[in-house]
Amino acid sequence: MAEAITKNVGQVWWNAANAPWLLHREPFRVAPHVYYVGNTWVGAYLLDGGDELALIDTTTFEDYYQVVEGVWEMGFDVRRIKKILLSHCHVDHVGGVNQQKRISGAETWLSAADAEFMNHPANRGTDGLFKNPEFPVDHLYDDSSFIPVGQLKVRTRLSPGHTPGTTSFFIEDKDEDGNTLIVAMHGGVGTNTMDDGYFEKNGLDKNLRRQFIDGCEAMKAIHVDISLPSHPAHGDLFQRISADPMDYKPLVDKGEWARFLEIRKQFALDLETK
Ligand SMILES: [Zn+2]
Ligand SMILES: [Zn+2]
Numbered sequence: 061m062a063e064a065i066t067k068n069v070g071q072v073w074w075n076a077a078n079a080p081w082l083l084h085r086e087p088f089r090v091a092p093h094v095y096y097v098g099n100t101w102v103g104a105y106l107l108d109g110g111d112e113l114a115l116i117d118t119t120t121f122e123d124y125y126q127v128v129e130g131v132w133e134m135g136f137d138v139r140r141i142k143k144i145l146l147s148h149c150h151v152d153h154v155g156g157v158n159q160q161k162r163i164s165g166a167e168t169w170l171s172a173a174d175a176e177f178m179n180h181p182a183n184r185g186t187d188g189l190f191k192n193p194e195f196p197v198d199h200l201y202d203d204s205s206f207i208p209v210g211q212l213k214v215r216t217r218l219s220p221g222h223t224p225g226t227t228s229f230f231i232e233d234k235d236e237d238g239n240t241l242i243v244a245m246h247g248g249v250g251t252n253t254m255d256d257g258y259f260e261k262n263g264l265d266k267n268l269r270r271q272f273i274d275g276c277e278a279m280k281a282i283h284v285d286i287s288l289p290s291h292p293a294h295g296d297l298f299q300r301i302s303a304d305p306m307d308y309k310p311l312v313d314k315g316e317w318a319r320f321l322e323i324r325k326q327f328a329l330d331l332e333t334k
Pocket of ligand 1: 150222248
Protein backbone atom coordinates (compact mmCIF):
# COMPACT_ATOMS: atom_id res chain seq x y z
CA MET A 61 0.00 0.00 0.00
CA ALA A 62 2.69 2.45 1.01
CA GLU A 63 4.63 1.59 -2.11
CA ALA A 64 1.57 2.08 -4.29
CA ILE A 65 1.00 5.53 -2.79
CA THR A 66 4.63 6.51 -3.36
CA LYS A 67 4.46 5.40 -6.98
CA ASN A 68 1.21 7.28 -7.42
CA VAL A 69 2.66 10.51 -6.03
CA GLY A 70 5.65 10.07 -8.31
CA GLN A 71 3.39 9.86 -11.35
CA VAL A 72 1.40 12.90 -10.23
CA TRP A 73 4.59 14.91 -9.79
CA TRP A 74 5.84 13.86 -13.20
CA ASN A 75 2.55 14.88 -14.77
CA ALA A 76 2.52 18.21 -12.92
CA ALA A 77 5.95 19.03 -14.33
CA ASN A 78 5.59 17.63 -17.84
CA ALA A 79 1.89 17.38 -18.70
CA PRO A 80 0.10 19.74 -16.31
CA TRP A 81 -3.13 19.61 -18.33
CA LEU A 82 -3.58 16.06 -17.00
CA LEU A 83 -4.09 17.67 -13.59
CA HIS A 84 -6.71 20.11 -14.81
CA ARG A 85 -9.57 20.79 -12.45
CA GLU A 86 -12.58 23.02 -13.09
CA PRO A 87 -12.63 25.86 -10.53
CA PHE A 88 -15.40 26.05 -7.94
CA ARG A 89 -16.60 28.19 -5.06
CA VAL A 90 -15.65 27.05 -1.54
CA ALA A 91 -17.02 29.94 0.55
CA PRO A 92 -19.13 33.07 -0.12
CA HIS A 93 -16.06 34.94 -1.44
CA VAL A 94 -13.43 32.22 -1.87
CA TYR A 95 -12.83 30.05 -4.96
CA TYR A 96 -10.74 26.96 -5.61
CA VAL A 97 -8.47 27.64 -8.59
CA GLY A 98 -5.88 24.91 -8.07
CA ASN A 99 -5.44 21.61 -9.88
CA THR A 100 -6.23 18.04 -8.84
CA TRP A 101 -2.94 17.79 -6.92
CA VAL A 102 -2.25 21.14 -5.27
CA GLY A 103 -4.60 23.88 -4.15
CA ALA A 104 -4.75 27.61 -4.84
CA TYR A 105 -7.54 29.85 -3.61
CA LEU A 106 -8.84 33.13 -4.99
CA LEU A 107 -10.12 35.61 -2.39
CA ASP A 108 -12.68 38.11 -3.64
CA GLY A 109 -12.66 41.11 -1.32
CA GLY A 110 -14.81 43.22 -3.66
CA ASP A 111 -12.47 46.00 -4.71
CA GLU A 112 -9.44 43.77 -4.22
CA LEU A 113 -8.46 40.19 -5.12
CA ALA A 114 -5.82 37.99 -3.52
CA LEU A 115 -4.45 34.50 -4.00
CA ILE A 116 -3.48 31.93 -1.42
CA ASP A 117 -0.69 29.91 -3.07
CA THR A 118 0.17 29.64 -6.75
CA THR A 119 0.80 25.91 -7.53
CA THR A 120 3.91 25.22 -9.64
CA PHE A 121 5.60 27.26 -12.34
CA GLU A 122 4.49 24.67 -14.92
CA ASP A 123 0.84 24.53 -13.76
CA TYR A 124 0.27 28.23 -13.11
CA TYR A 125 -1.48 28.94 -16.41
CA GLN A 126 -4.37 26.82 -15.12
CA VAL A 127 -4.72 29.08 -12.07
CA VAL A 128 -4.94 32.08 -14.39
CA GLU A 129 -7.55 30.26 -16.46
CA GLY A 130 -9.52 29.30 -13.34
CA VAL A 131 -9.64 32.90 -12.10
CA TRP A 132 -11.06 34.08 -15.45
CA GLU A 133 -13.47 31.18 -15.54
CA MET A 134 -14.90 32.17 -12.15
CA GLY A 135 -15.55 35.61 -13.62
CA PHE A 136 -12.63 37.59 -12.18
CA ASP A 137 -9.91 39.67 -13.82
CA VAL A 138 -6.54 38.12 -13.00
CA ARG A 139 -4.93 41.56 -13.45
CA ARG A 140 -6.67 42.69 -10.24
CA ILE A 141 -4.84 40.22 -7.96
CA LYS A 142 -2.66 42.46 -5.81
CA LYS A 143 -1.72 40.15 -2.94
CA ILE A 144 -0.22 36.65 -2.92
CA LEU A 145 -0.35 34.97 0.48
CA LEU A 146 1.94 31.94 0.60
CA SER A 147 1.39 29.00 2.93
CA HIS A 148 5.01 27.85 2.79
CA CYS A 149 8.04 27.99 0.54
CA HIS A 150 7.78 24.62 -1.27
CA VAL A 151 7.93 24.70 -5.05
CA ASP A 152 4.38 23.35 -5.50
CA HIS A 153 2.98 26.45 -3.74
CA VAL A 154 5.28 29.26 -4.84
CA GLY A 155 6.09 28.30 -8.45
CA GLY A 156 3.66 30.75 -10.03
CA VAL A 157 4.64 33.83 -8.00
CA ASN A 158 6.80 35.54 -10.61
CA GLN A 159 4.18 34.99 -13.33
CA GLN A 160 1.46 36.61 -11.22
CA LYS A 161 3.77 39.47 -10.25
CA ARG A 162 4.36 40.07 -13.94
CA ILE A 163 0.63 40.01 -14.69
CA SER A 164 -0.57 42.32 -11.91
CA GLY A 165 2.38 43.58 -9.86
CA ALA A 166 1.05 41.58 -6.90
CA GLU A 167 3.00 41.69 -3.63
CA THR A 168 3.99 38.54 -1.77
CA TRP A 169 3.65 37.52 1.88
CA LEU A 170 5.55 34.70 3.58
CA SER A 171 6.59 33.92 7.16
CA ALA A 172 10.02 35.06 8.34
CA ALA A 173 11.00 31.44 9.03
CA ASP A 174 10.19 30.30 5.48
CA ALA A 175 11.70 33.42 3.92
CA GLU A 176 14.91 32.06 5.44
CA PHE A 177 14.19 28.37 4.82
CA MET A 178 13.44 28.90 1.12
CA ASN A 179 17.16 29.21 0.38
CA HIS A 180 18.05 26.11 2.43
CA PRO A 181 19.45 23.22 0.30
CA ALA A 182 16.47 21.09 1.42
CA ASN A 183 14.18 23.51 -0.36
CA ARG A 184 16.26 24.30 -3.45
CA GLY A 185 16.48 20.73 -4.70
CA THR A 186 13.34 19.47 -6.41
CA ASP A 187 14.98 16.57 -8.26
CA GLY A 188 15.15 18.82 -11.31
CA LEU A 189 11.47 18.16 -11.91
CA PHE A 190 10.02 21.64 -11.42
CA LYS A 191 11.40 25.07 -12.13
CA ASN A 192 11.97 26.68 -8.73
CA PRO A 193 12.66 30.34 -9.50
CA GLU A 194 13.63 32.73 -6.76
CA PHE A 195 11.17 35.53 -6.03
CA PRO A 196 11.08 38.57 -3.76
CA VAL A 197 9.26 38.32 -0.44
CA ASP A 198 7.64 41.75 -0.12
CA HIS A 199 6.07 41.28 3.31
CA LEU A 200 6.52 39.00 6.32
CA TYR A 201 3.45 37.80 8.21
CA ASP A 202 2.60 39.56 11.44
CA ASP A 203 0.31 37.07 13.17
CA SER A 204 -0.81 39.70 15.69
CA SER A 205 -2.70 41.70 13.07
CA PHE A 206 -4.73 40.86 9.96
CA ILE A 207 -4.23 41.36 6.25
CA PRO A 208 -7.14 43.16 4.61
CA VAL A 209 -8.24 41.92 1.19
CA GLY A 210 -10.96 44.41 0.35
CA GLN A 211 -13.80 43.61 2.71
CA LEU A 212 -12.24 40.30 3.83
CA LYS A 213 -9.94 39.96 6.83
CA VAL A 214 -7.21 37.32 6.71
CA ARG A 215 -5.53 36.30 9.96
CA THR A 216 -2.40 34.17 9.93
CA ARG A 217 -0.92 31.69 12.38
CA LEU A 218 2.57 30.21 12.28
CA SER A 219 2.14 26.41 12.07
CA PRO A 220 5.62 24.86 11.91
CA GLY A 221 6.14 21.22 11.01
CA HIS A 222 5.80 20.64 7.28
CA THR A 223 8.34 23.48 6.95
CA PRO A 224 9.73 25.69 9.75
CA GLY A 225 7.54 28.61 8.63
CA THR A 226 4.34 26.99 7.41
CA THR A 227 1.48 29.44 7.96
CA SER A 228 -2.25 28.80 8.32
CA PHE A 229 -5.00 31.21 7.27
CA PHE A 230 -8.27 32.21 8.90
CA ILE A 231 -10.50 34.26 6.63
CA GLU A 232 -13.45 36.22 7.97
CA ASP A 233 -16.11 36.02 5.27
CA LYS A 234 -19.81 36.98 5.18
CA ASP A 235 -22.60 35.01 3.55
CA GLU A 236 -25.62 36.34 1.62
CA ASP A 237 -27.52 36.94 4.88
CA GLY A 238 -24.67 38.84 6.52
CA ASN A 239 -23.62 35.95 8.77
CA THR A 240 -19.89 35.70 9.42
CA LEU A 241 -18.21 32.49 8.36
CA ILE A 242 -14.65 31.58 9.36
CA VAL A 243 -12.85 29.89 6.49
CA ALA A 244 -9.55 28.25 7.39
CA MET A 245 -6.70 26.61 5.54
CA HIS A 246 -3.87 24.84 7.37
CA GLY A 247 -0.71 25.81 5.52
CA GLY A 248 0.79 22.34 5.20
CA VAL A 249 0.08 18.97 6.76
CA GLY A 250 2.19 16.62 4.62
CA THR A 251 4.21 14.36 6.89
CA ASN A 252 6.64 13.55 4.04
CA THR A 253 8.91 16.23 5.53
CA MET A 254 8.43 15.16 9.15
CA ASP A 255 10.10 11.75 9.37
CA ASP A 256 13.48 11.15 11.03
CA GLY A 257 15.13 10.32 7.71
CA TYR A 258 14.15 13.67 6.19
CA PHE A 259 15.25 15.63 9.28
CA GLU A 260 18.63 13.86 9.35
CA LYS A 261 19.28 14.14 5.62
CA ASN A 262 18.61 17.88 5.67
CA GLY A 263 20.07 18.76 9.07
CA LEU A 264 16.72 19.92 10.43
CA ASP A 265 15.46 19.95 14.01
CA LYS A 266 13.31 16.89 14.80
CA ASN A 267 11.38 19.06 17.20
CA LEU A 268 9.48 20.38 14.15
CA ARG A 269 7.28 17.27 14.28
CA ARG A 270 6.41 17.93 17.93
CA GLN A 271 5.59 21.54 17.06
CA PHE A 272 3.27 20.29 14.32
CA ILE A 273 1.48 17.89 16.68
CA ASP A 274 1.08 20.55 19.38
CA GLY A 275 -0.04 23.09 16.77
CA CYS A 276 -2.77 20.79 15.43
CA GLU A 277 -3.99 20.13 18.94
CA ALA A 278 -4.06 23.85 19.81
CA MET A 279 -5.80 24.87 16.59
CA LYS A 280 -8.60 22.34 17.05
CA ALA A 281 -10.06 24.77 19.59
CA ILE A 282 -10.49 27.52 16.98
CA HIS A 283 -14.00 27.86 15.60
CA VAL A 284 -13.97 27.23 11.85
CA ASP A 285 -17.04 26.95 9.61
CA ILE A 286 -15.31 25.89 6.40
CA SER A 287 -12.11 23.84 6.45
CA LEU A 288 -9.93 23.91 3.34
CA PRO A 289 -6.78 21.86 2.70
CA SER A 290 -3.65 23.10 0.90
CA HIS A 291 -3.73 19.87 -1.13
CA PRO A 292 -7.26 18.71 -2.00
CA ALA A 293 -6.52 15.06 -1.17
CA HIS A 294 -5.45 15.97 2.39
CA GLY A 295 -8.95 17.02 3.33
CA ASP A 296 -11.02 15.03 0.80
CA LEU A 297 -12.06 18.37 -0.67
CA PHE A 298 -13.41 17.02 -3.97
CA GLN A 299 -15.47 14.41 -2.13
CA ARG A 300 -17.16 17.05 0.03
CA ILE A 301 -18.34 19.50 -2.64
CA SER A 302 -21.62 19.98 -4.48
CA ALA A 303 -22.12 19.10 -8.16
CA ASP A 304 -22.97 22.80 -8.64
CA PRO A 305 -19.62 24.66 -8.77
CA MET A 306 -21.14 27.80 -7.21
CA ASP A 307 -22.74 26.00 -4.26
CA TYR A 308 -20.29 26.12 -1.34
CA LYS A 309 -22.91 25.13 1.26
CA PRO A 310 -21.94 21.43 1.59
CA LEU A 311 -18.53 22.64 2.83
CA VAL A 312 -20.06 24.46 5.81
CA ASP A 313 -19.35 22.00 8.62
CA LYS A 314 -18.32 23.15 12.09
CA GLY A 315 -16.78 19.77 12.97
CA GLU A 316 -14.60 19.25 9.91
CA TRP A 317 -11.66 21.45 10.99
CA ALA A 318 -11.06 19.59 14.27
CA ARG A 319 -11.56 16.18 12.59
CA PHE A 320 -9.07 17.11 9.88
CA LEU A 321 -6.43 18.32 12.36
CA GLU A 322 -6.87 15.20 14.49
CA ILE A 323 -6.27 12.93 11.49
CA ARG A 324 -3.18 14.86 10.41
CA LYS A 325 -1.88 14.92 13.99
CA GLN A 326 -2.21 11.12 14.15
CA PHE A 327 -0.09 10.70 11.00
CA ALA A 328 2.68 12.71 12.69
CA LEU A 329 2.27 10.77 15.95
CA ASP A 330 2.72 7.52 14.03
CA LEU A 331 6.12 8.78 12.85
CA GLU A 332 7.17 9.37 16.47
CA THR A 333 6.71 5.74 17.38
CA LYS A 334 8.39 4.33 14.27
ZN1 LIG B 1 4.97 21.48 1.06
ZN1 LIG C 1 2.52 20.95 -1.22
